[in-house]
Amino acid sequence: MQVVNDLKKDVAFHKELISDSESKRYELQVHITTTSDQLREDTDEHRTYQEQLIAETDCLKQEIQQLKQHQGRREQEFLHTLEDMNQAHKSKVDSLTREHFDKLSALSNDSQAKTERL
Secondary structure, three states: OHHHHHHHHHHHHHHHHHHHHHHHHHHHHHHHHHHHHHHHHHHHHHHHHHHHHHHHHHHHHHHHHHHHHHHHHHHHHHHHHHHHHHHHHHHHHHHHHHHHHHHHHHHHHHHHHHHHHO
């Protein structure tokens, strides 16, 4: 009779152990499923954020390129303006130099003529 009771206790113990094991297995499966779903959701959010950052970066790169082009055009316009001003200044200096030379020549000729008369 003792053997039968021991066997009944062993069976009850193993049933409880199996039941507990099944419960823990189910909890683990739920945890794995929940974690997997959360990882999938986080990955999707990160991917979306990354795509937004890439799009923003591309827009900023285009804007930088446009600004560089605009700056290049402005620099070229400024250089042309400086060249035009330099040319105008050179023309004015040349004109004044000719004028000065002509007046100097006239004065020199006048002075020479007066000297010859004396």
